[in-house]
Amino acid sequence: MSALAEILMQASFWAAAVRIASPLILATMGELICERAGVLNLGIEGIMVAGAFTGWFTVYLGFGLWTGVLVALLTGMAFGLLHGTLVVPFGLSQHVVGLGITLLATSAAYFAYRVALPEVTSPPRIVPFPPLPVPGLSRLPVLGEALFSQTALTYLAFASVLATSVVLFRTPLGLALRAVGENPAAVEAQGLPVIGLRMGAVVAGSGLMAVGGAFLTLSAFSSFFFEMVNGRGWICIALVVFGAWMPGKALVGALLFGAFDALQIRLQQAPLGREVPYQVFLMLPYILSILALVLMSRRAGVPAALMVPWRKGER
Amino acid sequence: MTAGAAEARDGPVLRLDGITKRFGPLLANDGISLALARGEVVALLGENGAGKTTLMNVLFGHYTPDAGTVEVMGRALPHGHPRAAIAAGVGMVHQHFTLADNLTVLDNILIGTVPLLAPRLGRAAARARVEALSRDFGLAVHPDARVGALSVGERQRVEILKALYRDARILILDEPTAVLTPQESEALFATLRRMVADGLSVIFISHKLAEVMAIADRIVVLRQGRVAGEVAARDTDRARLAAMMVGAAVPEARVAPREAGAVLMALEDVTAPAEGGRTGLRGVSLELRAGRITGIAGVSGNGQATLAALVGGLARPAAGRLLLDGRAAGADWSPRAALAAGVARIPEDRHGAGAVGDFTLTENAVLEAYRDPPFSRRGWMDWRRARAFAAGLIADYDVRCPGPEAPMRLLSGGNMQKLILGRALAARPRVILANQPVRGLDVGAIAYVQSRLVAARDGGAAVLLISEDLDEVMGLSDVIHVISAGRLSPAFPRGTMTPAELGLWMAGHGFGEEDADAA
Numbered sequence: 001m002s003a004l005a006e007i008l009m010q011a012s013f014w015a016a017a018v019r020i021a022s023p024l025i026l027a028t029m030g031e032l033i034c035e036r037a038g039v040l041n042l043g044i045e046g047i048m049v050a051g052a053f054t055g056w057f058t059v060y061l062g063f064g065l066w067t068g069v070l071v072a073l074l075t076g077m078a079f080g081l082l083h084g085t086l087v088v089p090f091g092l093s094q095h096v097v098g099l100g101i102t103l104l105a106t107s108a109a110y111f112a113y114r115v116a117l118p119e120v121t122s123p124p125r126i127v128p129f130p131p132l133p134v135p136g137l138s139r140l141p142v143l144g145e146a147l148f149s150q151t152a153l154t155y156l157a158f159a160s161v162l163a164t165s166v167v168l169f170r171t172p173l174g175l176a177l178r179a180v181g182e183n184p185a186a187v188e189a190q191g192l193p194v195i196g197l198r199m200g201a202v203v204a205g206s207g208l209m210a211v212g213g214a215f216l217t218l219s220a221f222s223s224f225f226f227e228m229v230n231g232r233g234w235i236c237i238a239l240v241v242f243g244a245w246m247p248g249k250a251l252v253g254a255l256l257f258g259a260f261d262a263l264q265i266r267l268q269q270a271p272l273g274r275e276v277p278y279q280v281f282l283m284l285p286y287i288l289s290i291l292a293l294v295l296m297s298r299r300a301g302v303p304a305a306l307m308v309p310w311r312k313g314e315r
Numbered sequence: 316m317t318a319g320a321a322e323a324r325d326g327p328v329l330r331l332d333g334i335t336k337r338f339g340p341l342l343a344n345d346g347i348s349l350a351l352a353r354g355e356v357v358a359l360l361g362e363n364g365a366g367k368t369t370l371m372n373v374l375f376g377h378y379t380p381d382a383g384t385v386e387v388m389g390r391a392l393p394h395g396h397p398r399a400a401i402a403a404g405v406g407m408v409h410q411h412f413t414l415a416d417n418l419t420v421l422d423n424i425l426i427g428t429v430p431l432l433a434p435r436l437g438r439a440a441a442r443a444r445v446e447a448l449s450r451d452f453g454l455a456v457h458p459d460a461r462v463g464a465l466s467v468g469e470r471q472r473v474e475i476l477k478a479l480y481r482d483a484r485i486l487i488l489d490e491p492t493a494v495l496t497p498q499e500s501e502a503l504f505a506t507l508r509r510m511v512a513d514g515l516s517v518i519f520i521s522h523k524l525a526e527v528m529a530i531a532d533r534i535v536v537l538r539q540g541r542v543a544g545e546v547a548a549r550d551t552d553r554a555r556l557a558a559m560m561v562g563a564a565v566p567e568a569r570v571a572p573r574e575a576g577a578v579l580m581a582l583e584d585v586t587a588p589a590e591g592g593r594t595g596l597r598g599v600s601l602e603l604r605a606g607r608i609t610g611i612a613g614v615s616g617n618g619q620a621t622l623a624a625l626v627g628g629l630a631r632p633a634a635g636r637l638l639l640d641g642r643a644a645g646a647d648w649s650p651r652a653a654l655a656a657g658v659a660r661i662p663e664d665r666h667g668a669g670a671v672g673d674f675t676l677t678e679n680a681v682l683e684a685y686r687d688p689p690f691s692r693r694g695w696m697d698w699r700r701a702r703a704f705a706a707g708l709i710a711d712y713d714v715r716c717p718g719p720e721a722p723m724r725l726l727s728g729g730n731m732q733k734l735i736l737g738r739a740l741a742a743r744p745r746v747i748l749a750n751q752p753v754r755g756l757d758v759g760a761i762a763y764v765q766s767r768l769v770a771a772r773d774g775g776a777a778v779l780l781i782s783e784d785l786d787e788v789m790g791l792s793d794v795i796h797v798i799s800a801g802r803l804s805p806a807f808p809r810g811t812m813t814p815a816e817l818g819l820w821m822a823g824h825g826f827g828e829e830d831a832d833a834a
Contacts, residue, residue, distance in 0.1 A: 172429035172436055175418070179426050182415035189413035190427025191376070191398025304416060 003270045004263075013262055014146035018154060021258030023048070023215040025157040028236040028243070028250050029164045030076075030208030035240055036168060037201030038181035038305040042098025043083045044209050045233030046105030047076050051210025053109035056217035056224040057116065059126045068218055069153070069211060076210025077203045079105050084202035089195055091309030102233070110226060123223035129153055153211075153219045158251075160208060165247040177201055181303035184310040194310050209233070235289070242293050244301030256292060260285035326389055328353050328516050329405075329485050334373055334383035336366075338725075341717050343369040344380070345540040351485065356507065356517045358531035358548075360524075362560055362757040364715050364727035366540040367520045368410065371487050375407045376400045387485065401427075406478025410489040410520075412470050416463035421445060423462055424477050441480075448479050452506050468499035475506065486510065487518045492526055504530055522560070522757035524553040536560055539715075557758045570769055570791060572809075576605030578641070579777045580658070580746050585625065585635035589801075593620040598635070599803040601796065603746055603777040608768070609806070610792025611781045613821050618801040619781050620663070623750045626779060627660045628653030654683055659744030661735055663751045663781075665728065669735045672724035676716060679723045680705035680738055708737035713763070729760030736764055740771055747771055750781045765791060785814055799823045 007013050027048055034041040041047075055072035059065055079101055086097045117124070129151035137148040168174035176197055180187045184194045212232075217224050235257060243250025264281040267273060273281070327350040336344040344366045351357050359367045372378045374385055379395040386392065387403040400407075414423050425441055445458050454472040462470060471491060478486055488507075492500045507517055507530060521527050527534055528548055536543045536559040544559045580603040589595035596618050603609055611619060624630035625637060628650040637644040639656050653660070662668035670679050681690045681701045689700045705719040712733040716726055723731060732752070739747065749768055753761040769791065772778050782788050788795055795812065797804040797820035804820045819825060 170436065172425070172433050173431050175422055175426055175436060176431060179415040179418060179423075182417045183413065185409075185411075186413040186415045186423070186426060188377070189375075189397060189407070189409065191396060191401055192427050192431070301417075 003267075003272065007263060007266045007270070011142045011145035013266060014142060014259075015149065016262035016265070017255060017259040018146055018150060019220065019258070020261045021254040022150070022154040022157045022219070023212040024232060024236055024239060024254040024257060025212070025251060026153075026160055026215060027209040027212030027233060028239045028254055029160045029247060030205040030212065031236050032240050032243070032245060032247060032250055033164060033168075033177070033201050033205035033208070035306055036181045036245060036303055037177050037198045038184065038303055038308065038310075039084070039087060039198055039202050040094045040098060040307050041080075041083060041101075041202060041205060041209075042095060042237070043079060043101030043105065043206065044098075044236055045229060045231070046102030046109075047079045047206050047209045048213030048216075048229045048233050050075050050079060050105040050109045051213030052217045052229060053113055053213075053224050055210075055214030056126060057112070059218065060124060065129055065218055069214055072210045072214035072218075073207045076213075077207040079210070080203040080206025081199075083206065084199045087309070088198045088202065091311060094307050113224060123225045125223045126218075128217075128222040129219045151219045153215045156211070157215070161247050161251045168247065178303070181305055184305055184308075188310075198310070209236075212236075238289065238293055241302075242289075245303065246301065253292070257285055257289055260288045327351055328388055329374075329518075330386040331370070331374060332384045332386070334370060334380050334385070336369055336373055336378055336380045338369075339717050342540050344373065344383075346383070347537070347540070347542055349535055349542070351516050351518060353516055354511050354514055355533065356511055356519055356531045358527040358534045359518055359520045359537060360522065360527050360534055360556060360560060361537035361543075362522060362729065362759050364730055365537040365560075367537055368489055370537070371407065371489055371518070371520060374400065375405060375487065398427075401481055401483075404482060404484035405487065406475075406481060406483025406485065407487040408471065408474040408478065408489065408491060412474055414462045414470055414473060417461070419459050419461055420456055420465075420473050420476075421458040423473055424458075424480050428481065445476060445480060448476055452479065452509050453502065454506060468495050468502075471495070471499075471503070479510075483515070485516045485518070487520070489520045490522075491519070492521065492523065500526065524556050524758065527556070528553060560758055570608070570793070570809075571773075573606050573773065573793070575607040575793065576775060578602050578604050579639075580626065581638040582625065582632070583636045583638060585632040585637065587621050587625060587630055587633050590621070590630070593624070594618040594801050596621050596625070596803075597801045599801075601803060602806070603779055605745070605775050605777050606772060607793045608772050608778040608780055608791050610788035610795045611779065611798050611803075612785055612788040612795055612817055613783070613798035615783050617798050618803075619750070619798060621801070622798065622803075623663065623748060623781060626653070626658065626746070626748045627662075628658070654742075657742075657745035659739035659742055659747045661732075661739050661747070661749045661752045663754075665731055665735055670723045670731055673722055675705075675720050675722055676709065676714070676726075676734060677702050677705040677719045679734065680708055680719075683738065684742065704741070708734060708741065712737035712767075729756045732756060732760065732764060736767055740767065744771075744776055747776050747778045748781075749778060751783065752780070753782075753784075753787065785817065789814065789817075797821055799826065802826050 027044060031041055031044055051072035054075040055068040058068040058071040083097055083101045086092045087094045131149050132152050134148040138144045140148065168178060176187060176192055180194055180197045187194050187197065213229060216228055221228065239250050239253045239257065242253040264284040268278050268281045329351040331347060331349040334344050334347045347370055361367050369378065373380045376395055376397040376399060384391055387405060390403070392403055393399050421438060421442055424445055425436055429436055442458050448454070449456060454476055456469050456472045456476070462473060491503060495503065511517060519530055531548045533545065533547055534551065534556065535545045536556065538560060582599050582601040585596055585599045587596040594617055599622070611622065613619060621630060625632065628648055631646070631648050637648065666672065671682070681704060685691055685696065690697055702719050708714065709716060709719060714730045714733045716730060747768065752768065753764050756764065768778055768780070780788065780791055792809065794806040794808050795817065796806055797817055799821055800823060804825065
């Protein structure tokens with residue numbers, strides 16, 4: 001147990017937790033925006049893959065890192081437009097379309113990678129976002145390294161939580177978004193565009209998901225390889241539930257998951273790791289996340305009209 | 316007062332002209348014209364399915380009419396744009412509220428009043444206005460309460476506040492009292508009178524004659540999508556309105572005295588625990604005899620639901636016996652066993668327990684008998700016969716609908732109940748459990764359902780009629796029991812008790828001291 005306490009004391013552990021949480025935070029906010037408007041977006045996993053690829057490829061071609069982020073964002077928005085068109089105006093099953101988008105986006109990204117780089121054996125690297133210490137704050141003990149010595153995309157992730165929260169709860173647009181996920185008839189009765197609001201939420205949310213994917217290639221691993229998203233999208237779906245559809249609580253959930261993941265890596269290297277198969281440690285974050293979900297989540301926050309298609313003039 | 320309002324004093328503030336609207340083969344509105352003056356309350360009266368709600372949805376821009384025009388303050392409204400209707404000063408309180416449960420009262424009122432891309436909501440100023448409005452019009456509700464936590468009456472006040480906040484000059488209320496207690500209805504009427512005194516105009520949609528007479532200046536009666544008549548409230552009475560609504564004098568359900576037959580079902584000193592919010596039963600004894608309507612009077616929530624569950628097979632007695640033709644029902648007492656024993660059920664909640672909204676009329680018609688011939692043979696459904704059966708019910712029970720393949724949810728409450736009634740009676744049941752069979756129905760449907768129940772009783776069925784409407788129980792029942800706090804009074808034969816005496820039993824008097832101690 002002293003090994004555990006030792007790990008928890010390290011600033012580098014907390015820095016790793018925040019780093020691991022960053023893509024989850026971005027994509028979770030994207031999913032939360034979609035779901036608040038009443039649309040489940042199971043395309044998240046594939047959209048993250050697509051964002052990871054296009055963001056990386058843009059930089060690989062010689063463009064700037066921020067151009068890569070922008071291209072990832074636009075890629076996500078394009079897949080969001082496709083998902084939204086199928087499930088909002090056409091009212092198709094959100095499960096089926098979402099899984100289809102994930103398959104399509106994942107395969108398209110792998111295909112494009114193979115077509116663009118047919119010869120390579122090891123994934124080419126790019127120069128990723130460098131750490132950007134915040135003057136002053138980065139010298140705080142523990143907190144300085146954990147929170148204020150990260151890359152620009154991590155700060156962007158935290159900013160996305162703040163922005164999501166402010167927009168949802170402080171602006172007319174956010175009010176309309178929350179209402180359209182709860183009772184579209186209430187929005188329709190005020191003459192506001194139900195379809196437009198939902199489409200907008202899906203497109204914007206999908207854009208955020210793709211930026212979350214791009215974090216992996218532009219900030220964490222500096223190259224693109226297959227299976228790199230590795231179920232993070234599905235974790236984000238769970239994080240939205242864990243956070244009871246509240247941005248702040250979802251952020252806590254993402255950080256918690258990041259901490260579990262950082263912990264298991266370190267436990268593998270601890271003396272304990274020689275006795276226990278490493279797969280047990282790999283399972284740890286997921287098992288702990290499931291436990292946390294069971295203990296914490298209440299369905300109370302679920303938008304009442306989530307996954308319910310809206311058709312004008314239908315009784 | 317604005318100049319526009321002063322001009323409008325001469326002409327009508329609202330004019331509908333020749334509105335026609337079809338849903339598939341159903342002609343919901345057929346050339347309806349209507350005018351509304353300033354400071355006037357017009358009641359739109361009609362049976363369920365007469366086209367009242369459709370007409371108002373056309374006016375408010377939810378539906379686009381196939382023909383006709385809508386004019387507000389002399390200016391034509393474009394069709395299909397709720398925003399235009401709101402901007403012109405039309406406010407609508409829907410029968411099914413259009414509120415978001417997860418938002419506060421204030422946020423619900425604010426939706427759509429601030430431009431979508433405005434940076435801020437301006438909650439502080441809005442709160443002050445909402446508080447002023449709620450004071451001026453007697454609409455007490457806390458602006459920061461979550462709508463999901465409010466009572467139905469409070470939610471309706473939020474809807475009215477929503478309309479007033481948008482400077483509505485014309486308020487449409489769709490069946491506003493259907494969900495209210497008598498006290499809440501009185502408060503609503505007081506609010507409406509204040510609004511009219513303030514120069515607003517109101518369209519009040521209802522099928523309840525008494526309240527229409529109480530609140531309206533003028534009454535427009537719709538029947539089968541057409542205007543059947545238009546009268547000033549002071550020039551008419553309830554009987555004449557009822558006749559206009561159904562197109563003929565309303566037939567009273569007549570109950571001729573009749574010898575009761577054998578005991579088909581009985582409860583012997585039955586006790587049942589309280590479950591899922593239902594009041595339990597304590598030592599209840601009851602006999603259901605062939606050819607007799609046994610009425611259960613009482614305020615709702617006193618054990619009626621448990622009694623209905625016992626008879627319908629959803630619950631078993633914890634103590635005491637449930638007898639069928641003198642034999643005790645066993646541990647296998649279930650809804651299917653009840654059906655097999657010849658118990659037909661008309662459930663209290665026709666949407667939840669009586670029908671599946673997304674199923675077709677055909678599927679709903681065979682919902683209780685789908686496993687049995689002729690609808691199912693050797694494990695295969697015979698849909699041809701099921702459709703023929705449904706078509707028969709539709710014709711025999713006058714169910715107004717697009718056809719047997721239409722989804723059940725398209726039907727109005729009365730027509731849905733007629734189909735459920737037909738399904739129950741088609742099996743020639745020996746015992747009929749009728750729980751609130753006419754609640755929420757219009758005059759014509761009430762008379763129809765009641766006359767069918769009486770006919771079934773004349774044909775030898777034992778009817779258990781559970782109702783909160785004392786007039787209904789006294790009018791139909793051969794014997795009456797009063798239910799109060801899970802206890803059942805002795806049987807009172809028809810005509811032996813006055814309403815006041817029954818009222819004392821309902822309040823719990825007469826059950827004896829030892830019973831009270833047992834509580």
